[in-house]
Amino acid sequence: MRGxxxxxLFFVLCLAVALVATGCGKxxxxxxxPATAEKTKEPVKIGGIFDLTGPxxxxxxxxxDGAKAYIDYLNSKGGxxxxxxxxxxxxxxxxxxxxxxxxxxxxxxxxxxxxxGWGTGDTEALKQMIAADKIxxxxxxxxxxxxxxxxxxxxxxxxxxxxxxxxxALKWIKDNWKESRKPRVALIYNDTPFxxxxxxxxxxxxxxxxxxxxxxxxxxxKALDATSQMLDLKQKKADFAIIQGTSNLAxxxxxxxxxxxxxxxxxxLNWAADEKVIKLAGPAAEGYIGVIPFAFPYEKVPGMAVIxxxxxxxxxxxxxxxxxxxxxxxxxxxxxxxxxxxxxxVTGEAIKAGLENLANxxxxxxxxxxxxxxxxxxxxxKVRLAEVKNGRFEYLTDWIGYK
Numbered sequence: 001m002r003g004x005x006x007x008x009l010f011f012v013l014c015l016a017v018a019l020v021a022t023g024c025g026k027x028x029x030x031x032x033x034p035a036t037a038e039k040t041k042e043p044v045k046i047g048g049i050f051d052l053t054g055p056x057x058x059x060x061x062x063x064x065d066g067a068k069a070y071i072d073y074l075n076s077k078g079g080x081x082x083x084x085x086x087x088x089x090x091x092x093x094x095x096x097x098x099x100x101x102x103x104x105x106x107x108x109x110x111x112x113x114x115x116x117g118w119g120t121g122d123t124e125a126l127k128q129m130i131a132a133d134k135i136x137x138x139x140x141x142x143x144x145x146x147x148x149x150x151x152x153x154x155x156x157x158x159x160x161x162x163x164x165x166x167x168x169a170l171k172w173i174k175d176n177w178k179e180s181r182k183p184r185v186a187l188i189y190n191d192t193p194f195x196x197x198x199x200x201x202x203x204x205x206x207x208x209x210x211x212x213x214x215x216x217x218x219x220x221x222k223a224l225d226a227t228s229q230m231l232d233l234k235q236k237k238a239d240f241a242i243i244q245g246t247s248n249l250a251x252x253x254x255x256x257x258x259x260x261x262x263x264x265x266x267x268x269l270n271w272a273a274d275e276k277v278i279k280l281a282g283p284a285a286e287g288y289i290g291v292i293p294f295a296f297p298y299e300k301v302p303g304m305a306v307i308x309x310x311x312x313x314x315x316x317x318x319x320x321x322x323x324x325x326x327x328x329x330x331x332x333x334x335x336x337x338x339x340x341x342x343x344x345x346v347t348g349e350a351i352k353a354g355l356e357n358l359a360n361x362x363x364x365x366x367x368x369x370x371x372x373x374x375x376x377x378x379x380x381x382k383v384r385l386a387e388v389k390n391g392r393f394e395y396l397t398d399w400i401g402y403k
Contacts (some may be wrong), residue, residue, distance in 0.1 A: 047106035054094030064326025121193035134348035159293035163201035167402040186215035251280035258284035303364025342367040
């Protein structure tokens with residue numbers, strides 16, 4: 001009997017040893033609960049092709065800062081659909097060759113799902129590749145040439161095109177003209193695809209509504225003197241001049257216009273109208289009119305309160321930012337809203353469909369409401385006009401179009 005007990009005890013001990021050995025060698029399966037699953041999701045990669053050091057860096061740097069800030073803000077709030085957003089940005093210094101290199105790196109090496117781009121020349125040069133690679137692309141360029149849905153199915157304009165901006169300025173001139181003769185208008189632009197983008201459309205529309213275009217004045221983006229162009233405007237008695245350039249170009253024009261005693265009124269399209277123009281031009285900026293698609297930091301709108309909260313948490317001040325920062329922030333907001341609406345399958349096609357689902361998308365007052373459809377990627381046709389009064393832009397109109 002005792003032998004049987006010993007045998008049973010022996011088998012029990014062996015079984016216990018086997019179980020312990022198995023338990024020690026077995027790894028515990030990781031938790032698949034929601035919190036852990038969220039942490040292991042891969043980030044959504046988007047690219048940024050920015051001008052931080054080139055001839056449009058005066059507006060490109062704050063734009064890029066705004067875009068980066070919005071991505072940081074979004075990630076602090078949990079990202080998009082439980083995934084962080086990784087912005088991989090490259091400074092291409094407004095060089096089309098470098099833009100192509102940057103694009104290829106972002107798409108082929110980094111495998112981004114979408115891109116925030118910049119200039120007109122490079123965006124137009126890349127449009128066939130963008131379409132073939134199915135990369136949703138929101139650029140800092142609002143060229144009318146990017147709105148052909150058949151040629152540019154993945155390009156989206158989040159604001160009124162340069163051509164629409166020029167048409168709105170011309171319509172405002174015509175509507176407010178009091179004399180019996182036709183108003184005389186000059187066009188001032190830089191010799192780049194960006195500068196020339198709205199010129200043909202502006203001339204065509206001016207002819208339609210009874211405005212004489214009396215001069216084309218070409219001014220370099222980095223010009224420090226525009227005396228010869230201003231003397232030509234004076235000789236041709238231009239009542240108004242529309243500027244398609246950046247802050248630096250606009251400031252040079254305004255200072256030399258004042259120096260040479262011109263009575264011409266100047267109207268700057270989007271990139272030629274911001275706080276930097278006022279700072280650089282000083283008293284010469286008084287009376288300058290801007291075509292404004294995006295809000296200024298001093299506006300009391302819901303979207304600005306969000307930016308204020310974010311900057312305060314970062315130890316920064318809203319009053320130290322300018323309108324181009326707001327523009328970059330808003331552009332990144334719209335792109336990531338498309339990513340959000342794409343759902344879990346974050347592909348170029350899904351993001352495109354997500355963007356095309358935006359209908360009167362509210363940016364919190366940072367821009368006009370944005371609408372995209374499968375037939376049109378013209379996000380808005382409306383802007384506001386503002387005039388510099390006592391060193392600050394004050395609105396002349398609400399949101400208006402030309403139609």
